[in-house]
Amino acid sequence: MIICTSKMEYPLRTQCQRVHKQVMVNGEKERVSLLFMKALVSRGSVDAVSQQMASHPQYLESFLRTQHYILHMDGPLPLPYRHYIAIMAAARHHCNYLVYLHSAQFLRVGGDPVWLQGLEAAPPRLRLLDHINKVLAHQPWLTACSHIQALLKAGEQCWSLAELVQAVVILAHCHSLCSFVFGCDTDSDPASLSKSPNGTPPTFCPFDAANGNTNVPQTLATPSEHIPRRRSLDSSCDMVCLKEKIQKSQEEREKREERLLQTQALQQTDMEEEEEMICFADPTRFITDPDLCYQEFARREEDHFQVFRVQDYSWEDHGFSLVNRLYSDIGHLLDDRFRSVTTLPSMHSPDLKRAIWNYIHCVLGIRYDDYDYGEVNQLLERDLKLYIKSVACFPDATKTPVCPLSLAPLKPSERIHVNLLIMEARLQAELLYALRAITQYMIA
Incomplete structure (x- = not known):
């Protein structure tokens, strides 16, 4: 029996390959859409870093999972500490984008606004991290056993080993993220990047629906001019609902609630203006020893620094x-x-x-x-x-x-x-x- 190969087989094979490729492309697009939807569910915005990484959804998913874990999931450090450590790390590289972003998240998780006045206003335990923060950011080969000992045996302000490890992971994560932010030029316009289209601070960690913030925009493509601009860090849905109820209520109750609403609005505006001003604080407030920077490790024959050999510690x-x-x-x-x-x-x-x-x-x-x-x-x-x-x-x-x-x-x-x-x-x-x-x- 002779089997003849039809000329139609080759166009069909090509068509199948195209269909397979299109299916893979569509799958990647759906993966990105899912990641962005989770971001919208959690905070109502997709931050600039995630948008940059979206061309590599496989990596983006891994990155966001890690970031969410160290900043929001169970761990030895309280949430305000985590974001403040991130601020300290980003400030070492004058990364306005990350400093502003974590300042907003610091307030969102209940951090004390006074701490944002500068490093000297933070608790002594956090200030103790300043030295290892500087060293890891600029000259990590200087990191020594003595630095660890100083933190773990600091009397009443001492750190536990578990706390220190989480702090180190956050510092290293944010230092390296500064490199990505500047490499992609994400930090070129911090004023515009520090707010999402609807006026709320962007989120650093989209996978945050478990924290109770599940306000989802009506559509991803809603033009910004149709979105009510507001300065609050929270949703304005309750305010809209309240106004609708007021309009339907009796005239006397309407007047009484309107007066109460006006008073609350004035108080809320004052608080939001203060929070927004703190969120956009100068990153240099969180820096000591600003002259410390990277120095060439190579050509140090006369120095005592030894090369870190991966064969000895990997x-x-x-x-x-x-x-x-x-x-x-x-x-x-x-x-x-x-x-x-x-x-x-x-x-x-x-x-x-x-x-x-x-x-x-x-x-x-x-x-x-x-x-x-x-x-x-x-x-x-x-x-x-x-x-x-x-x-x-x-x-x-x-x-x-x-x-x-x-x-x-x-x-x-x-x-x-x-x-x-x-x-x-x-x-x-x-x-x-x-x-x-x-x-x-x-x-x-």
Whole structure:
């Protein structure tokens, strides 16, 4: 029996491939829509960072899950502490976007507005974090066992080991997020970015429906001019309903409730104006030793700083198990982020992605004995190396980062992927230094 292959088979195969590709594209779009819907359900807005990451929904989901866990789920630190630590971390890089955002969230979870007047107004326990915050942000190789000991044995203001681990994770998370914010130029206009279209502060952690805030806009595409502009941090739905009831009630009751409503409105306006003014406080209020910044780790033969060798202390063999033991489940969430960003479908080859990752670790003093660093110069053009180093090591100096020529021909999603790699490599580097110091304290 002779089987003839019809010429129609090839167009049909091509059509099937197109249909399969379209199904995958639609699936990714639905995934992004679902993530954004969760953001709308929780806070009524989608923050600028999530919008930037939306071109990589697989990574975005992992990022948001981790962020929600460290900022909102069960943990040793109270919610106001967590957002204040995030403010301290973002302020080190003068990241207005994150400072404003976490200031609003700090107030939303019941934080004391007085603390936002500056670092000196915060409780002594939080001020004790200032030194390790500075070191991790700018020169993480300086992180030492003595810093851990100072925090854990500070008398009445001492930290528990579990509290310190969560604080370190938040610091490293926000430091690295500053790199992404500046790399994507999200911080270029903080005044406009710090509010969503309906006038409320944007959310840093969309997966927050469990906190009781479930006000969903009528439509995602509602033009901003049709949305009543308000300055409150809460929903105005109750006010609208109250006005409708007043109109339907009797005249005497209507007058009485209107007078009460006016009084409450005046008080609420005063409070909101004060909160909004505090939310837009100068980030330098939370900074000490402003001259401390990144310094070249390389060419330090005369110094006592030793290269951090991954063969001696790695994330896979040491950091993961320690952080997961002291702060339940966070190790799995962080590990998923690291794996997700390196396995994203991309035009970048695996060798290029590894070169970016290892180069960032190298400039932060971390070396891999089994890696040929000659590949870095072969795979990364000079302008790209300068860009990566700037975004990773001193993002506060890159408020208008220039896209290197080697990235210019790429799609926006590919450029964002580079910034995601920078962010995650820096996050892991800070965690390695901090967790190694904690390990040294525990075995001392």
